[in-house]
Structures are given as structure tokens and as C-alpha cells.
Amino acid sequence: MATRRPSILPSYPLDDMGTDTVRDTDSWIAIEPVARSTNAATVSADPPSFRESQFDIILRRQRARPRDGGGLKHALTTSSRFLNLSSDFEFAGWGSFSTLKLTSEDHAIGEDRLQDLRRARMLGEFTGAALPGNAVLGSVFYALPAVVTVCGVYSPISLFAATLTPFLWRPIMEELASALPISGAPYSYILNVSRKSLALLGAALLLLDFASTSVVSAATVASYLGGEVALPFPEFAGAALVLLVFALVSLTGLKESARIAFGLLVFHVATMVALALAACVHWGRAGNSQLRANWAAGQAPTSAGVARQLFNGFCLGMLGLTGIECAPSYIGRIKPGRFPRVLRNLHLPAIVLNTLMVTLVLATVPLETVLRGANVLSVLAEMAAGRWLRTWIVVDAAVVLCGGVLTGILSACELFTQLAHDRIVPQAFLRILPLSGAPYVSVFAFTAINAVLYTSAGASLAIVSKMFSLMWLTVMSLFPLALLLLRFNRGRMPRQGNTPLSAIVLALALTPVVFAGNVAIDPSTGGYFAAYLIGVLGVFAVTQNKVGVLRGVYWAYDQYPGLHCWAWGAALVRVMARLKRQPVCILVKTDEINHLLHMLLYVRENEETSCVKIVHFCDAEAGIPSELEANAKILDEAFPEITIDLIVVHGAFAPPQVVALAHRLQIPPALMFMSCPGPQFAHPIAEFGTRIISL
Template sequence: MSSEAPLNPLVSRKSREAQDELCELPTIAESNSPHIRAGHPPSFAESQFDVILRRQRARRVNSGALKFTDSPSRFLNLSNDFEFAGWGTVTYTELSADDLRGGELTIQNDHGHPILGEWMASAVAANDVLGSVFYALPTLVSVAGVYSPISLFVATLTIFLWRPIFEELASALPITGANYTYLLNVSSKSFALAAAALALLDYVTTAVISAATASAYISGEVSLPFPVFVGTILLAALPVGISLCGLRESARTAFAILSLHGLTMTILCVTTLVAWMRAGNSQLHDNWISAQPGSASAVARQVFNGICIGMLGLTGFECCPDYASTVKRGKYPNVLRNIHWPAILLNAPLMLLILAVLPMPTINGGANVLSLLAEKAGGRWLRIWVVVDAVVVLSAGVLTGILSACALLERLAHDRAVPQIFAKRMPLTGSHAVAIFAFTVLCGVLYASAGANAVIISKMFTLTWLSVMALFPVSVLLLKFNRWRLPRTNRASLGVVVAALILSCVVFAGNVALDPTTVGYFAAYATALLVSFHAAHNRVRLLRWVYWAYDQTPFLHTIRFVARHADSLVAVFRRMRRHGVVVFTKSDEIHQLFRVVTYVHENEETACLKLVHFYANVDEIPSELEANAKLLDEAFPNITIDLIFVQASFTPVVVASLSHRLNIPRSLMFMTCPGTHFPMDAGEFGTRIISL
């Protein structure tokens, strides 16, 4: 409403008279009472009467009355009624049998996901990690030369820094979503959205580079009737079609693909080793002499540059936390070990075999270096086998990128960070058609803007992957500082966490120094995604700016078409802020309640907040909870703060039942950080942790 509108009284006349009488009473500092000077507590009239007034204040809750303020309005010509919410209520709620059945069904569905054993779980991410040799090795040789095996070996060792970090995050927050959900539970939603933008860019670059590399291997085997970039599009279209049909990856399929890839790489390495033994070290010696830099500093630079590029051969490790919650309890560290050690044993030795058998011009001449190695070592049959393996593994990488992006966008939609249409499923197949379409368009734009150059995309992929990996130590640092009470079985030392973060920054800077133009692509896409996510999350604020611009342009008010749509804009405001948010509280301390309400005000665009307190006996309800809830209801005029008392225990089933009763998803239910003696895992509740 405009500032000139009449103000509704916040209190009744009797309450105002009582307040006037109260204002005439001396304060503690001004009182000359001997009791106060002697240190006695203040009397009822001196300190408690204002609390009684707050409890007894009459409000027209059911009449639709708004909370008004005498603060000036930013809108000079239009009403600002939409910025003010109604008064909150205080209710005592009982969960019905239907609510409890709905909660139990929700928990059963949560537990209905298959629990993966150590080997099946290892296969899910190992395909991406071990499949990266197809696109990482050619790029590595171009900068590290004959020192590529050393650089690649050092790069694989760096994962030892991240393994304890992954273990601590998974034990403290056994939930899906990796960096986005980690940061959402230990920091602000804006920071978490930045992680989501980087994760989505990582999935996009994974899909594009996988399809481009598979197309390069096919074009090196047969003469295609069309350009390579057309083959890339066709290879990407197949996983897109599979995902639209509702077919999803499974652990068994991933294990089968990994078995094929492991067998292929084993046969390739053994065959190449035999060929090396037969031919001797002449080829390795020639490569060593021809590609030898001129000084020790040049050698050190080549090794360092190789480490920077060699990190591309480790892509896929960032996917491990995505499914940590589905791994059998206590087996997650073994999963990380099972993925890491094969990468150590495969990447650097395979690079050495390439240098021992193939001449350097051949290595630098094409992207299908492994198929060339197969033909030189074993013949045509092995080359065809390697090409088939490359197409299968890399196509699975494209499908992984699509499905991971769909899962991320669905989670963002449930958290009201992006429009709800991204969570919609097709009626027949159950696939996320809108999310798949958006992901496909983004892949096409990225591939076209890079000029269909796989080298540029692979370098950009390295920067994206390093940024995602850097967020894991950041998440642990915030976990240690902001959620130190959260129970967990594994803890990474502070030195390891800081070392991983510093290493990420150093290697990122090294890649930028190698090719400064690549950071332009990375920054452009990362910024575009970040702006898009924040715009989607803050769409009410953006629309308020549009409404303000309309208010400041009076001649537009005379145009009937514009005025009609301005009224529709107000309706959109209210509809967007109608969804509810729940905060569980067990304390009546005003500073804690103020902190959680402030979090909701800053991170969620809602006008409906429900404070929920679970109790066993009425006598155990904190005495000032209702009064302080009413005070906060006054302090935040744009949020309706309801207080709900539920006579039940705080358990996952009860929380799910309340979600069923209030029709509010558990992803929009917030709780404080549980302590070390809390009997359940925080991940079982499906809620967000927003305070210490």
C-alpha cells in the first residue's frame, strides 16, 4: 500500500492504555527502588507486563487483515499491499492415522532405493574415471611430452588428499546432491547455487567431450559421409533418446561396462608390453631425444604443465559423493579406494607404453591414440575392439551427464530454486523432458561456441572439474566451522583440507597460464549459469524491480493493457510467495528464533513460515515460545509466522507425516544441527540444517 494510506491499529485501545501506563513506570536504570539497588529481580510491573500484553493482544487473524507499517513506501503511485503478510496463528495439531501412513510410506520409498555393495558402487563412477584415458592422454602429451607418465602419476596421487574429505562429508551428511546439498546445509543458499551452476557445467562438458571423443575414434576407423561434428551430434542423440524413453543407468549395467573396459585395457597393456619387449627401447629412446627440452627449468615446467592437464584424467571422482547415501554402511571408503587405485595403475603405465611403441608425431597427430596403439601392438582386431570399447564407455559418460543434470535440476526445483517445470515427468516414460531438453540445448551451444574443437572443450572441462573439486574442501571447512556438532565417523585433518584447496587453486592457475583463452569460455558459461540460477531463485525480487519501474513511469498507468498486466504481476507475486516453509524449534530463545527466521527471509522467497515445536507434555513447552513467535511475527511484516505445537516425538516418520499433513516437502523443512548424542542420522529426516 502507499505510505499515505491509513494505518490499521496494531493493538486495541485497552492495550494502548495499558502501554501508556507502562511507559510511565520507571525503567530499571532510572528506578530508585531499594530492591533494585540491592540486586533484587525487577517487579512484575517493571519487566513482565509487556510480555503479557504481547500474549493477550487481539488480532483479526481470520479477517484477512494485513500487518501495516508507518515506514515510507518505495512505490509512490501504486499499492504495496502485496509486500505485507497476514497475522500468524498458534495451533495445536494432532497427526491423523492417514498422515502417519503417508509418512511411513515416504520413509519406505526413501529406503526403497537399492543399497549398493562396494563393487557395484565402485563401477558407477569408475567408468567415468577410467574412461577419461580416451580424451586425456592426447592433450597431456602436447604439453608434457616425454614427461607425461611422470606428470600423470603425480596427478593421480593428488586424489589421496580428497579421499578423507569425501569420507567426512559423506559420514556427516549422507545425502545425495554432492556439493550443492553439502553447501546448502553448511552455508547460504546463494553459495549452494554457485556450486549447482558449476556442477551442471561439469555435467555438460562431460557429455560434450565424451561424445566428441567417441566420434573421433569412429572417424579414425571408418570414413564418415559427414563431418566429425555431425557424428558427435548423432552420438549424443542416442543417450538423449534413451533418457527420454525413461531408461536409466543401473549399477549392474555400469558394472558390465566397467568389466568390458577393464578387460580391454588389460589386453591392450599386455599386448603393448609384449610389443615393447620385442622391439626394444629404440622408439622410447627416439621419443626421448626428439622431445627433450633444452634446460632443467623447461623440464620442470613441462612436468608441472603435465600435472595441470593430467588432472583431466581423473574426471569422474566428483561423481562419487552423488550416490554416497546408497552405498552400504561402512563401505564408502572402500569404494573410493577401488576407484582410485585402478586409476593409479592404469593412467601413467599406459602413457609410458604409448611413448615406448608409437612415435611422437603419431601421438600428437590424432585424438584416437589408443586405437593407433592397439593396431601397432596387436593388429586390426585389437584396434576394432578398442574403438568399440571407447564408443560404449564414452556413450555411457554422455548418459551419466544427462541423468546427473536431471537429478540436479529436479532437486533445485524441489528447493524452489528453479521453476517447478524442471521437476515435471512425462506421463508414459517418467523422464524429465524439460530438463533433458534444456541440457541438450546447453550442450549444443557449448559445442558450437567452441567451434566443435574438442581440445578447447577438454581444457575448459579441466577448469570446471578443478572448480568442482575445490568446493569439496570448502564444504568441509564450513562443515567444521558452522556444523561442528554434527556427528560423523570420519574426520579429515585441517592440514589435508587446506592442502587440497591450495592445490586446486595452483593447478587451476597453471591451466589458465597454459591457455588464457580457455578461462574465457569457462567464465562465460559459469557466469551465465550462475546468473540464471540466481535469477530463477530471486524471481520475486526481479519482478518487484519491474513493478517498481512501472510505478516510476506514470504514463504507463494510462495504458489499459499495461495496467491490466500490472495487476496480474501482483497476483504472480502472491502466488510465488504462497508456498510454505517449516522450521523445527525446540527452544524459545529469541536470538535463535530470530536467526532462523532471518535465514528464511534471506534464502527463501516465501510469505508463509511455520515454526513447529514437538512436545511430549504441555508442561514441557518453553514458556516464552508463543510470546516470542508473536514478536517475530511483528518484526517481519512480509512473512506470516505460524506457531504449531505437535504432540509427538521428533523422528523421521513424524517429520514425513507432518510434511504430508501440511503439504510441504521435506526439502523445505529446516532444523538445527543435531549434537553428538542425537540417536539418528540427520540424512534420515530429508530436511535442511540451517543453524548450529
């Protein structure tokens, strides 16, 4: 393969007619800033000749140009914005054309990595549901008291209506999962169907949602225990201890963590069944007197008041479903065809558990007792069967809410892995422990985020819970949005299911209504939501636009000559050049120049790179498209800031070959882009690991 040219060019002299004098050379680069002065010495040799680039087709077109009106591709024609750096800094060098034949070693590596990917999908319908199930079914400990506080005796109606809403979301999530069964959703969904900037918004919301899941679960554990016994330490210390312990548990790896989560969930379900049976027996013995008393005491004076309480209860009742959004985050680990069952196993128990428990509470516990304390289920347990059952409920609350902490950590690790593959966060997030395969950098980073979130909220469970409800609602709105974008931008993509458009629009319209309802209950909620979201988005904006930030820093440095004594400029230029030399790959099937142009425009707008490799897989029968080389050369001239290499690979376009090529070129599959496959596409999209960037 041809060697790519360096990303930085020096200034070079002009001939008598004012055009660039270009001489043949094999090596040239200017790292030091070039002073804009007529007496400045040339700091290095000139760029390669036009003949060396072999742009024969472009040459025929350029011969007709006037000598002073056109010319060779050499650099940007506009003046540099930097005082001491030539405009040639923007020139990435000439591209090249080469053919490549993958070796048997490449094919073996491709097959091995593909088998590893397939073996990673080891979660079934129950173990896959266990991870988010602890968050979904454990939310009864904090969602039920919140709903009763604003809804009173109408809570069963509101909670039942709220838990029915996933019937809108389930077909949407299933259709998305069948089209793109890759982890990190809904961030990964939006990344494949829209712009990267919108996907980063989804990533920021997801990260905050996962952090809120862990922090709220840990803080609720400490609060629940603090309401039952005298803790030897403050509640915030207990929450911090829970976060730390389960961060260490997550280092055992996803498979072992899923088994632990499944054990916790089984214990919780058994506890809830025992509580429901005991409460039903007590209700049968005591009769309906307490229920009638609560109904009389909690009646709203007007029909408008009833409607208001029902709506507020419906809005807060959504907290009873928090955790269901975590399931698609690691769908790449769930066995094929099991995801719809995972959603079913999460949803149906949530309907029964939330509605049944709030009904039993109102039928057994005086309303003033319910409104006075948060540990309503433990109060119900003591009234139904005695102190022993109350102790059991407290233990269960601690156990299942700790499972919610684990859910947030593992979901965040999957998201960090996707972000690292897409070069949004450092590659260190891909490091794993040799024995368990756990991404320890992601675990520790997420634990630090949890600590910052909890500390900045003043260790207040109320504040974090306020943000949690809005984060969850916003994340849920990303699923119908992603499906709309998929149908519009990637309509050819093969998938199962056909969710009615009216259901998608209804789900998308429902979230802002519930969002506004939660803000109306407590307007300060919107402030916390905005503050945390802006903070995370700011970090992602910097990590996604590293070169742009460094250019701004260099420009500021360039304006003050007094700073040049520290020689920071050369170091900044080297860092910018190194970051932009990280290559990406475009997998193309045809030679249509408009298609190639649109893919290049996507790369220029969404990726920080000056090196693009256009790859075409060619079998012996089809041959190379006739205009592919010519069009690649034209585009290489049209984008002086990008080196465009054309590589023709001998072989069929299939997952093993693409993975082998990724290894050969040392480009992650996540940075290999392709157009949308059609309904007759023979291979699973998830096995390629590539990003879809065009229709």
C-alpha cells in the same frame, strides 16, 4: 489449524489523531494497485483487529508506549517505493498459534515415503562406481594425448603424480558423505553448511561440469571415429547423435542405467587389460630401443624446461580423473557404508591405467607419431597386435565414452531434483515417467543445455575441453571448502572420519595452483570458463530471486502511466503475492528467542516467502517450552513482512513424523529447516530430508 492471512493489504483510513483505524473483519485483500490520493476510494475492508490476533503478551508491553510513538503491527512505517501501491503491500498478516495431532493416515504416508527413500538406495560398490567409472577410466582416450603434447617423455611421471592427488580428496569426500549422505553434492553440502548464494555458485559449476562431461565425451567419440573411418556425416552431427541416443537411454531410469554403465565399464576394463598384455609382449620382443630413442628425442634442454614440462603435464594430467566428482552427486542412491569403496574402485584403477598406458605408448610408438595424432591408443594397439586390436580399441573408445555421456546426464538429473525441491528451478523438473521413474523433464532440459553449450562453442571439441578442465578443478575445490565450512558452522554434526586440517588446506590450495597452470598453458581457457559460468549464474540468480525481479519490473511499470492501459500491474501483484505465499517450516526444539531470530533471519535472506511456520514436536512428558508462544508472537510483530504461525505437534521428533508432517502441511521436506543435530542424535540426517541452517 488457523488460516493464514493474505499477503496484500489495502490502504485504510486514519482517525483524527493520525493513527490507523483498525476494525474487525474476516476477509480483506487488495489486488489492484491503490492510487496515492486523498480522494481515492477504499477498495476493500480493513485488516483484522489486534484482539483477533491474541497478542496478549505484546499488548502489555505496548500499553506503556505513547499513543503517537508506537502502535499495533499493521504495515511498514516507511513510505512505499511504488507510486500506485500502498506500503501495506509489504504486510503479510498476523500469525497464529495451533496444536496438531497427526492422524493414522498421516503416519502411514510418512512410513511409506520413508521406505521408498530407503529402497532408493540400491547401488552397491560396483554399480555405484560404474556410473562415474566410465568417465574416469574413459578419460584416458583424451587425457593421455593432451599430457604427452605438453610433457613429452616425462608424461608417466606427471600422470602418476596427478593420479595420486585423490588421496587428498578421498578422506574429505568420505567425511562429507558420512555427515550429509544426500544427493546433489557438493551443492547440497554447501547448502547445509553456508548461505544459499554460495550453494548456487556450486550448483552452476556442477551443472557446467556435468554438461562438459557429456559434451566432451560425445565429441571425443565422434572425433575418435572420424580419425579411424570416413563418417557419412560431419563430426558435430555424430556428437549430437550420441547425446540424443543416450538421453533416451537415461529414460530407462537410474537403476537400469547403472546396469548399462556397469556393462560398458566391464567391457572397457577387459579391453584395456588385453591392450596392456599385447603391448607388454611387443615391448618384451622389441626391447628398449624405441624407449631410448623417444627419451633422447624428447629431452628438455635445461632443468627449468624439465620442471616446466612436468608441471604442465601435472596440470593437464588432472583430466585423467574427471568423473570422480560425479560420484557424490547421487550418494543418496548408494547403499549405506559403500561410498568409500566406490571412491576406491574409481581411484586405484585410474592410477594403474593412466600410468601404465602412457608408459607403454612411449616404449612402443615413435614420439613424433604420438605428438601428431590423438588416437594414440589405437596406434599402440595396431603396433602391438595388428589391425584387429586397433578396431577393438576404436569400438571400446566409442562404448566407454558413451558411458561418460550417461554419467553426465544422470548426475545432472540428481542435481536438478535437488534444485527443484529447493524451488530454484520449476517443480516440473520433479515429474517422472510412470514405468521407469526417470525425470524426463530434467533429461530433456539437460540435453538442451548440452546443445547450447556445444553450439555456442562452434562445435569445437578443443574449446569445450578447455572449459572442462577448469570446471572440474573448481568443482573439486568445493569439497575441501565445504568440509571447512561444516567444521566451522556445523561442528556438532555427527560424522565419520577426521581428515587432518593440513590435508584440507593443502587440497584447497592445490586447485588454484593447477587452475593457474591450465590458464597459463592457454589463456583463452579463462575466458570460456568465465563466460559460461556467468551465463548459468545469471539464470540461477533470476530463478532464485523471482519476486525481486518482478518487483523491479513492477517499479519500472509504475513509473510510466502510459503503460497502465494494459493493466499489467494487477497481474504482477498477484504473481508476487502467490510466490511469497509459498510456506516454509522451521523445526525448533527450544524457545530461546535468539535462536528463533537467527533461523528467521536465515529464511528472510535465503528464501522468497512471507509465510513461516514454526513447528515444535512435543511429547507428554516434556511439555511446551514456557516462552515459545510469547517469543513467536514477538517475532511475528518484528517481521511485518512475514506471517509467523506457531504449530505444536503432539508426538516425538523422528523421520516418519517429520515426513508425515510435510505431507499434512503440503511443504516439501527440503523446505523444512532445523538446527544442527549433535553427536548423540538418534536418527540418520538423510532420512529427514530437511535442511540444516544453524549450529
